[in-house]
Amino acid sequence: MWASRLTTSSLRRNATDSIVSCANGCTSTLSLRINRPNYCRFPLKATSNIQRRTNSSLTINGTSYKTDSWLNVPQNIIDKVPRRLHLQKDHPVAITRQIIESVFPTPTYKYHNEFKPVVTTHQNFDSLGFPKDHPGRAKSDTYYINSNTLLRTHTSAHQADVFRADASEGYLISADVYRRDEVDRSHYPIFHQMEGARSWDRAKVANGDVAAAVLSDLEKLPKHNIKVQDPNPPFHDERNPRQAAHHSAAEAEALAAHLKRSLELMVVEIFTRAKAAAVKADPNFVDEPLQVRWVEAYFPFTSPSWELEVYYGGDWLEVLGCGVVTQDIYINAGVPNQLGWAFGIGLERIAMLLFQIPDIRLFWSQDERFLNQFKGVSDNLDSLRRFVPFSKYPSCAKDVSFWLKSSSAAGGNTKANVHDFHENDVMEIVRSVAGDVVEDVKLVDEFTHPKTGRRSMCYRINYRSLERTLTNTETNGLHDEVNKALVEKLGVEIR
Numbered sequence: 001m002w003a004s005r006l007t008t009s010s011l012r013r014n015a016t017d018s019i020v021s022c023a024n025g026c027t028s029t030l031s032l033r034i035n036r037p038n039y040c041r042f043p044l045k046a047t048s049n050i051q052r053r054t055n056s057s058l059t060i061n062g063t064s065y066k067t068d069s070w071l072n073v074p075q076n077i078i079d080k081v082p083r084r085l086h087l088q089k090d091h092p093v094a095i096t097r098q099i100i101e102s103v104f105p106t107p108t109y110k111y112h113n114e115f116k117p118v119v120t121t122h123q124n125f126d127s128l129g130f131p132k133d134h135p136g137r138a139k140s141d142t143y144y145i146n147s148n149t150l151l152r153t154h155t156s157a158h159q160a161d162v163f164r165a166d167a168s169e170g171y172l173i174s175a176d177v178y179r180r181d182e183v184d185r186s187h188y189p190i191f192h193q194m195e196g197a198r199s200w201d202r203a204k205v206a207n208g209d210v211a212a213a214v215l216s217d218l219e220k221l222p223k224h225n226i227k228v229q230d231p232n233p234p235f236h237d238e239r240n241p242r243q244a245a246h247h248s249a250a251e252a253e254a255l256a257a258h259l260k261r262s263l264e265l266m267v268v269e270i271f272t273r274a275k276a277a278a279v280k281a282d283p284n285f286v287d288e289p290l291q292v293r294w295v296e297a298y299f300p301f302t303s304p305s306w307e308l309e310v311y312y313g314g315d316w317l318e319v320l321g322c323g324v325v326t327q328d329i330y331i332n333a334g335v336p337n338q339l340g341w342a343f344g345i346g347l348e349r350i351a352m353l354l355f356q357i358p359d360i361r362l363f364w365s366q367d368e369r370f371l372n373q374f375k376g377v378s379d380n381l382d383s384l385r386r387f388v389p390f391s392k393y394p395s396c397a398k399d400v401s402f403w404l405k406s407s408s409a410a411g412g413n414t415k416a417n418v419h420d421f422h423e424n425d426v427m428e429i430v431r432s433v434a435g436d437v438v439e440d441v442k443l444v445d446e447f448t449h450p451k452t453g454r455r456s457m458c459y460r461i462n463y464r465s466l467e468r469t470l471t472n473t474e475t476n477g478l479h480d481e482v483n484k485a486l487v488e489k490l491g492v493e494i495r
Contacts, residue, residue, distance in 0.1 A: 155195035199340030
């Protein structure tokens with residue numbers, strides 16, 4: 001699952017708000033925002049011909065899938081599946097994809113940008129070595145169509161299939177991915193990832209010497225002059241082990257060196273363009289020298305593994321996760337002679353930095369005042385410019401407090417195997433009812449009754465439309481619908 005989707009604290013500072021009082025009577029937090037057209041107060045009930053559900057099936061992108069008790073994909077998610085922002089010309093997500101692709105040229109790297117979002121649990125988890133009890137498999141984290149079929153949670157779901165096809169020495173996959181998650185400015189249940197990999201074949205390199213072949217290819221890569229902090233060895237037997245049963249020390253060291261140089265060059269390209277955009281916005285902009293550092297990490301499908309961080313805006317930003325591909329993935333894909341590296345990166349995270357976009361919901365806007373700011377950039381990446389905010393809409397915060405149902409473990413039931421409460425269930429209900437007019441949802445208080453053991457939770461929902469100012473009456477209506485849905489779907493008792 002590579003890196004998380006959290007943005008830097010510098011991004012959070014760029015979105016810092018000032019507290020004011022709204023005309024509608026709510027205490028509000030004003031910040032720069034953009035319109036979103038066709039906003040509907042409540043979710044649309046009708047669906048298109050290619051996005052349809054019945055009691056026993058679900059149709060996504062024209063393909064019908066059988067459903068069962070595992071189905072937990074809400075309609076607001078299904079309706080967005082066809083959008084594929086990474087393929088929309090002049091969209092910030094698509095522009096970011098193009099910039100990264102420019103660092104990994106064809107024919108060495110083949111681009112895969114149109115894989116379907118529905119995959120099997122084997123593709124998404126088993127093929128990558130995820131344990132059966134991994135939390136990512138839970139219905140609280142993942143959108144399931146049935147017990148064996150889901151909306152991919154990462155582009156790595158296609159890794160084994162691409163290795164099996166063996167169509168190129170390297171590849172890049174970009175795609176929309178889906179996860180149930182919290183509601184705030186840096187998280188959205190649909191986002192876009194890029195997966196990259198480079199492989200070498202023992203049967204094809206001279207004398208079967210993979211280490212020499214990798215180092216030869218490393219010498220062909222461009223050099224850079226950025227400051228790199230990499231205090232740890234290429235692998236460590238305890239903290240960050242090589243796959244000793246499959247890779248020699250020389251091979252592991254060579255693969256790590258090629259991986260790190262390749263990704264450092266990608267970072268140079270991204271942040272050079274970010275600096276150019278900043279200078280266009282402010283000719284007096286003064287940037288600090290680019291710094292990167294490598295941090296040892298753990299992922300179930302690579303070893304050794306690292307995260308790459310960049311010092312930007314006064315903070316270290318986690319940009320991506322990467323590592324030497326677990327050899328079992330190659331073996332199970334039918335290419336046991338191959339070995340190599342892979343990485344994964346979130347496109348929205350990079351786009352928010354490049355364009356200084358303060359709220360992840362903006363990527364889904366269809367307002368021309370947003371989209372027109374990026375016209376022509378896909379054809380000329382040098383014309384990249386920062387997003388210019390133009391609208392201010394006030395927020396309205398409302399609290400909802402409820403007792404958890406006593407039949408749940410979280411609600412105080414100590415019996416085995418009772419269904420537990422999960423915060424993502426609250427987030428999903430709020431999103432399903434209010435959609436993108438909710439800026440964030442935060443737990444602000446919780447209480448356990450000393451006698452009964454029942455738990456009470458209080459969440460603060462911050463309503464802010466990207467299109468216009470919400471009236472208090474309108475916000476009250478949305479909030480009432482949220483309360484009703486919480487009662488109906490979670491069985492809670494509103495306080």
